[in-house]
Amino acid sequence: MILEESYTLSNGVEIPKLGLGTWFISNKDAEQVVKEAVKIGYRHIDTAQAYRNESGVGDGVRNCGVKREELFVTTKLDAGKKSYQEAAVSIDKSLEKLGLDYIDLMIIHSPQPWSKFGGDDRYFEGNREAWRALEEAYKAGKLRAIGLSNFEKEDIDNILENCSIKPMVNQILAHISNTPEELIQYTKEKDILVEAYSPIGHGELFKNEKIKEMAEKYNVSIPQLCIRYDLQLGLLPLPKSENPEHIKSNAEVDFTISKEDMEILKNMEAIEDYGAASIMPVYGGGFDLKSIISYIFQRIASIFR
Structure with a gap:
């Protein structure tokens, strides 16, 4: 069962092969979602400072009935923290919000602040400073592992x-039809584990008839096919869901996609439009505050439909 399997990071720390993503799960709902996931068998929970749900996730971790050392908690340093001092303070704030003595993995959320994402300035000096703060927290025992995202x-x-x-670790966007093979290969060559966020393409892969046909061939759901695809590439998928049935189903991936079908999935036409999420920087959009606020309200409204 995939929930019982793990990868070993370069420092010897074991990390469960499948994690629960918590992007756009509200802070008030996060505790119960984490509890449900842990009850199902999940031991890896992924959050971020930018998600604004660290305290809810921490409540779930502390109150789920499973020993802390059996759980793996990831959070992300805000993309705008590009100085040593800012990063050091921010790391301690995450520990405080989560209510934990240590964090299993903390990663820099993006090499560039979100408002500058995709620009020419790669913020090399700022990332070195943020990394120095992560290194010191790691040496102090506050973090068991440190890594990157969107690098x-x-x-x-x-x-x-x-x-x-x-x-x-380097956590990146990687899913059927959008598989950055060169970056994945290079990252692996450096002995860095690749995590895959949005393994179902932020839901857009549900619209792909060829993927639907492939899922039917294996008698699985589209999310199961997508998650299995990332696993067979040696990646660590982080599907997000608040629905206990979906959370459970996402872990039922005990099947194998043939080599031939993997190639078909890898070479499918890339998603060019992520729907409403296209305005988000990680899906190719620029940083338009009005659009992002509008998108957030759409997501909130959808919860109450």
Whole structure:
């Protein structure tokens, strides 16, 4: 069962092969979602400072009935923290909000602040400073592992060439039809585990008839096919759901996609439009505050439909 399997990071720490993403899960709902996931068998929970639900996630971790050492908690350093002092203070704030003595994995959410995402400035110096703060927290025992998110090759090299502790993880957008093979291969060559957020393409892959046909061929759901795809690439998928049935179903991936079908899935036409989420920087959009606020209200409204 995939929930009982793990990868081993470069520092020897074990990380469960499947995690629960919590993006856009409200702070008030996060505790119950975490409890349900843990009851199902999940032991890996992924949050972020930017999600504004760390305290709810922490409540779920502390009150789920499973020993803390059996759980793996990830959070992300806000993308705008590009100085040592800011990052150091922010790390301690996450510990406080989560209500935990240590965090299993903390990663820099983006090499660039979200308002500058995709721009020419890669913030090399700021990332080195943020990384120094993560290294010190790691050495102090506050963090069991440290890593990156949304980092391209040049951003990874900037850290590798200036660090005393190498990154253990790079969390990126990777799903059927959007598989950055060169970045994945390069990251693995550096002994850095690749995590895959939005393994179902933020829900857009439900609209793909070819993927639907492939899922039917294996007698599985589209999310199960997508999650299995990432696993067979040696990635760690982080599907997000608040629905206990979906959370459970997402872990039922005990099947194998053939080599031929993996190639078909890998080479499917890439998603160019992520729907309403296209305005978000990670899905190719620029930082338009009005659009992002509008999107957030759409998501909130959808909860009450």
